[in-house]
Amino acid sequence: MTALAEDTRAVGLERPPLWRRVLGSDQLAGWAFVTPAVILIAVFAVIPIGWAALLSFQANNLLAPAHYIGFANYQALAKDPAFRSAVVHTVIYTALFVPISIGGALGLAVALNRKIRGIRFYRLAVFVPVVTSTVATGIIFLWLLDPTFGIVNYFLHAVGLPQQKFLQDPNQALYCIVGVTVWEWLGFDVIIYLAALQGIPQDLMEAAEIDGASRWSTFRSVVLPLLGPATLFLVVWSTINALQLFDEVYVMTRGGPIGSTTAIVFYLYQQAFSNFSAGYGAAIAVVLFLAILVVTLVQLWIGRRRVYYAS
Amino acid sequence: MPGVSFDEVTKTFSGETVAVDRLSLEIADGEFMILVGPSGCGKTTGLRMVAGLEKPTSGVIRIGERVVNEVSARDRDIAMVFQNYALYPHMSVYKNLAFSLKQKRTPKQDIDRRVREVAAMLGLEPLLKRRPAQLSGGQRQRVAMGRALVREPKVFLLDEPLSNLDAKLRVQMRAELKRLHARLGVTTIYVTHDQVEAMTLGDRIAVMSDGKLQQLGTPQEVYDTPANVFVAGFIGSPPMNLLRGSVRSGRVTAGDFVLQRADVPDGELIVGLRPEALRPAMNGLPSIEFRVDVVEPLGDEVIVHGSVAAELATVSEEVEDAALPGANGLRTEAVARLSPRDRPAEGSTIRLGVEPAEVYLFDAGTGAAIR
DSSP, X not given: OOHHHXXXXXXXXXXXXXXXXXXXXXXXXXXXXXXXXXXXXXIIIIHHHHHHHHHTTXXXXXXXXXXXXXXXXXXXXXXXXXXXXXXXXXXXXHHHHHHHHHHHHHHHHHHHSSXXXXXXXXXXXXXXXXXXXXXXXXXXXXXXXXXXXXXXXXHHHHTTOOOOOGGGSTTTHHHHHHHHHHHHHHHHHHHHHHHHHHTSOHHHXXXXXXXXXXHHHHIIIIIHHHTHHHHHHHHHHHHHHXXXXXXXXXXXXXXXXXXXXXXXXHHHHIIIXXXXXXXHHHHHHHHHHHHHHHHHHHHHHHHHHHOOOOO | OOOEEEEXXXXXXXXXXXXXXXXXXXXXXXXXXXXXXXXXXXXXXHHHHHHTSSOOSEEEEEETTEEOTTXXXXXXXXXXXXXXXXXXXXXXXXXXXXXXXXXXXXXXXXXXXXXXXXXHHHTOGGGTTSXXXXXXXXXXXXXXXXHHHTTOOSEEEEESTTTTSOHHHHHHHHHHHHHHHHHHOOEEEEEESOHHHHHHHXXXXXXXXXXXXXXXXOHHHHHHSOSBHHHHHHSSSSOOEEEXXXXXXXXXXXTTEEEEOTTSOSEEEEEEEOGGGOEEOOTTSOEEEEEEEEEEXXXXXXXXXXXXXXXXXXXXXXXXXXXXXXXXXXXXEEEEEEOGGGOOOTTOEEEEEOOGGGEEEEETTTOBEEO
């Protein structure tokens, strides 16, 4: 102990008591603020994820006592033709959904980014499907696409085109689901793009015009690069969304016809809650989680190289 | 290289706001023309109509012999420097400079040669790989200039290009602009609200207010013989002192200021005294009593702020001096520019005289100069 410290003590300037230091510290206040959120995240995210990871190493039917079987679930998964076809369906779905919804949204956003009469109505109309319940949308499309009574076939008939089976045709059902989900989610992407478009200064467009750029060239060389951050966000977000396809399949096709719309998450659901192979389902969840993680990291890595961010 | 002409050009926004009102203006081939005026006077709208970014409501705009009313901006072969530069933020300086040439499908090696020429001319060579965000304000300004120069345009349009620079850089760029224009001889239209820029840069200046052309002439003409009270108050720094006065049988009075002018008919008028025309009163010179408030020494001169015992002639918002109540009716704030030798004490009252030839008279009703 130094002489100075002894002096301090001598004149009665000791540190305040422990309880006061604890109560008055910034750390305590900080923890007090974040604890509710930490508890919520722990209970509803971290613990289930950890539990699912454990589950994936078990034979578990959610009723009988579970026992550990090591990597057996994963080994079975690697050889499971049904899982492989679920992966194929999911990849096809994602490869269609992501570019179509983002490209379509970009076109719509550009069209809606102008001052015309009733523009608020159009913007609202585009966004309504996003806030409509997936189940309601699914049921509406079941009716619209009904081969016998559906209005779509009625119109096809009216213009002399052949009748389609849509969701009941194994060759069409997945593409119908792509169409329905694109319709559902387009509005979200449009809003993101509209916000980004409105962030582009008008004088950049004017500068490009004066520089002799055509509309297309202005769009390609000025607008599109400046929409980069929005596009990267939408690609990452839409890909995650697409790889987790479930609701529409559950409501409209239950994975059929003949498994043609069984996506990974729907297959997981079947395994875990229809076949009561919870361990196997958990293994699927873990694989999907890792796949999404890798895909997202790759996208972000590419994005960092290619996307311009305003400082 | 062609000139630019406005023929009775009017621009109305949303049917009511008249931004430019029957503007007629001939800008000669190779001329450096300044459009100057307070904000909202229509100068920028005028420039944007030449650029093709706004369409005239009526009237004709020509670039050379060609009527361009219906020609889109991209086909006018003009270059423009925007007030905040409008550089493409995601492109390097090189790409910013090359963009317009690329649009014209110029061969790659020609683009490279032009870009490097212009970069050398403006001292941008070490910055070619940077993005605009990595440049200082002055450097961005140069890139914006370079982007315009690289295309060898027919007409060069500049919209307050120096207003975002600090004072020192502004003086530097002003000289550089003048050098560039002398070297390239491109017809240039330059919009500014800064009358110092207008005076120093322009071959001729067009003073605008309320969408109307107030006066067109060389800087010296506009300064020496302002066409009306608006131009008198706007051109010159500090601005001209404008006092309410009257004439009775050849005797002009404004407060205690008296001037003999036999040629002016009786009536109300406005007396204009340039701050630099005022000097300590000598015998025989018309003079005015000046109460000194603040003295600003600038080294080579002193700016003296004070008040005179006369009524303010309000002509526009630009000349918005406050009228102070005084002992003999109203007092008006006034400014004088004196030699440091004549520096008065703050709080003192002095008499300042002026040569009769340097007194400006304006019609109180129309504001037009009485010569």
